[in-house]
Amino acid sequence: MSDASTARNTSGQASESGVNGFFRRAERIRRLVIKEFIQIFRDNRMKGVILVLPFIQLFVFSYAMATDVRHVPTAVCDRDGTLQSRELTARFFGSGVFADVGAPRTDSELREILDLGKALVVLRFEPGFGAGIAAGRTMPLQILADGTDSNTAGIALQYANRIIRAFNDDLRRERLRRTAGTLPRAGDVAVESRSWYNPNREAVFYFVPGVVALIVSLVSLMLTGMAIVREKEIGTIEQIMVSPITPFEFIIGKTLPFALICIGEIVLVMSVAVFWFGIPVRGSIVLLFVAAGLYMLTTLGIGLLISTLCETQQQAMMSTFLFFTPAMLLSGFAFPIANMPDVIQALTLINPMRYFLVIIRSIFLKGTGIAVLWPQFTALALIGFTTFFLSSRRFRKTIS
C-alpha cells in the first residue's frame, strides 16, 4: 500500500487505516464521482456533446465510409450502334453495378463528362464493333475510367472484366456450337464462392464496429483531459487539493465518471449498430466490455497525461488531437495495416486502437473467443496498465 501512504502524506491525512479508512476513501470517491456527474449533466450543451455527438459520428462515419460499389455513374459512347454493342451495354446496366448517366456523342462531350466528374466510367464502342464480332474477329472495347478516384474505379473495372468475360464466354460457346455442331468436351472450372461472416459482403459490417471503437476513444480521451484541465484553468483544482481528497482519489474520481459514460455510450451505439444497421453480435458481449475496459485504461491514462502537460483546455484539445489522428490512421480502421511499410507496421504494434479494433470486429462479426484473441487482450492490458500507471504517477507528482 505504498501508493496509499504517499497519497495520505501529501494530503496531510495521517490517521486513516483499516476498514474504516477504506470506507471513508470510497465515500469520498463516490462524492467526487457524483460531483463530476452533476457538473457534466448540468450543462445542457455537454449533454448534447455526450448524447448527440456520438450518433452523428456513428451515422456519418458509417454511411460515408462504408461505400459498396453499387451504382457507378457510367456513360456510353456508342459509335457503333449495332445489336452487339447494345447487348453488351445492356449487360453492363443490367448488372446493377453501373448506372446510366448519359451518352456523349463527340470526344469533347466525352472529355467534359469525365472532367466534370459526371461519369466515373465511360464505355466507348468504335464503329465496326458489331460487324467485327459477327465476322469472328476480336474487337476492342475501350473503357475509360476516372483515375482520380482510383479506388472506386478499380472495383468498377473488376466488375467490367467479369461482365465482358461472361459475354465472351457465351459468344464463343455459341460460335463453337454453330461451327462444329457440338462443343468439345473440354471440361470447365466453375466457381462457387461463399463469403463467411458477411454473406452479402456489405461494407457497413466492417465499418460500424470500427466506429464504435473510434467513439470510445474520442469520448474518453477528450473529456478526461479537458475536465481536469478545466479545473486547473478556473483554479478549482487548488480547492480540491486542500480538501482531504488524496490525488489517488482524485484520479479515480475524475476518470471513473468518464469510463462509466463511455460504457453507456458503447451500449447506446451498439444498440444502433444492431437494430438500425442490422449488424450481428456473434461473440460474447461480456468479453467486448472487458476489452473496452482494458482499452479505456489507455485512453483515460493518456487523457490524464495530457492534463499534466497542459495548462489550458485549448492545449488539451490540441494534444488530444495530436495523439488521436495518428492513432486512428495507423490503426487499420480504414487503411489496412498489411499495406503499410514494415517500419510503420512495427510502429502500429504500440497502438492500442489497433488491438481494440481487431477484438471488436472479431467479436461482432466472427464470434471469436478469448482462445484466439488472447494476444490482443494481452497487448491491450499491457499497454493499458503501463499507460495508466505511468500517467497517474506523473499526475500525482505534478499536483503535489
Next chain:
Amino acid sequence: MIDLMRLRAVARKEFLHVIRDPRSLGLAIALPMFLMLTFGYALSLDVDRVGLLVLDRCDTPLSRDFAARFTGSRYFKLVSNIFSYIDIDRAFEQREAMLALSIPPDFERDLGAGRKVTVQILVDGSDANTATIALGYAESVIAGFSGDILLERLRRQGRRPPEMPVEIRPRAWYNPDMESRLFIIPGVMAVVLMIIAGLLTPLSVAREWETGTMEQLISTPVTRTELVLGKLAPYFTIGMLDVVLTLFASRYLFGVPMRGNPALLLSIAAVYLTAGLGLGIMLSIATRNQLLASQAAMVATFLPAMLLSGFISAISQMPDPVQAITRAFPARYFVTILKGIQLKGLGIQALHAEIIILLLFAGFFISLSIILFRKNLE
C-alpha cells in the same frame, strides 16, 4: 471603418499566442506534414498479396498446376496448404488468410473426362470491399485456366479456336497507373486547412470569452469587424503557409502532377480557408465555450473534410441523403477543385460553380460571425 493599425495590433497579439505554444505549432505545421507523409507513404487502399489457403483434395499435377496459378500471381500470397475445413475457420479467425481455395477430389479426373468441375472459394467477407476485389482476382484466374483448357482441347482436335470476341482495353484517365496515392494526396490539403480553421481558431476565441479577456478587448476602441478579422489574420497566414507546404510536398515528394494553374489553386485555397475560418469563429462566438466550440467545430469542419468530401470515400457511392448532406459543407467543393486542377488540369470555366459556392460560403460565414458578435454584446 477598419483601422489598419488596430487590426494589425490584434493580429500581432494573436500571432504571438500561436507562436508561443508548441502545441499550436505542432497542430499548424507538424500535423499537416505528418498527414502528408503517412498518406503518401504509409496508407494505401490497394489490394494485393491477399492471404490464401489451399485445400487441395485432389493433389495431382493438374490440381497443383491450378493452385500454382493463384500462388504465382502477385495478388495472392500462399499462407499454407491445409487439409481440412477447420483450418479455414481458424485461419480466418486469426486473420492470417482472407481467401480459401478448395479443390474437389475428382478435379483432374472430371476435367480429363470433359466434365464441369466446381471449385469452392471461401472468403472472409468481414472487410467487404477488400473481399470483393480479392474474389474478382480469383475469378479471373479461374476463367483464364478454364479458357486455356478449352484452347488446349481444341488444338489437340486440330481445330482453330474461335477468336476472343471482345477485348477489354481499360484506360484510366488522369491517373494511368491507378495509384491510390495520386487520388488521396490532393485531398489532404482540404483536411489540413480544416484542422487549422476548425481546431485552432475556435479554441482561441472561445478562450477569450471563458477567461474574460474578451470584455477587456471590447472595451478598447477596437471595432467588432477589426476584432474578427484581426483574430483570423494569423490563422489565415498559417493556413496559406500550409497550402504552399502541402503543394510542394505533393509535387516534389510524391510526384502528384500540377496540370492546371497553380495561381488559381492558391487563390481558391484562400477562399476555402476563409470559409473554414469563418465557420470556426462563428461557432466559437455562438458557443463561447472551448469544449463545445471545439466539439462543434470538429463535427462541422474536420469530419466532413475527412469523410464527406470525396477525399477517401467516393461521394457517388454514398446513399442519397448522405450525398445531399455533403453539399452543405465547403470541403466537397474544394476537393473537387483540388483534384480538378492538379490531376485533370481544369480551369476556371469547368470549375466556376464550385468556386462560386466557396465564395458564398466564405462571405456568409464571415458576415454571420460579425453579426453574431455584435448581437452577443448587446
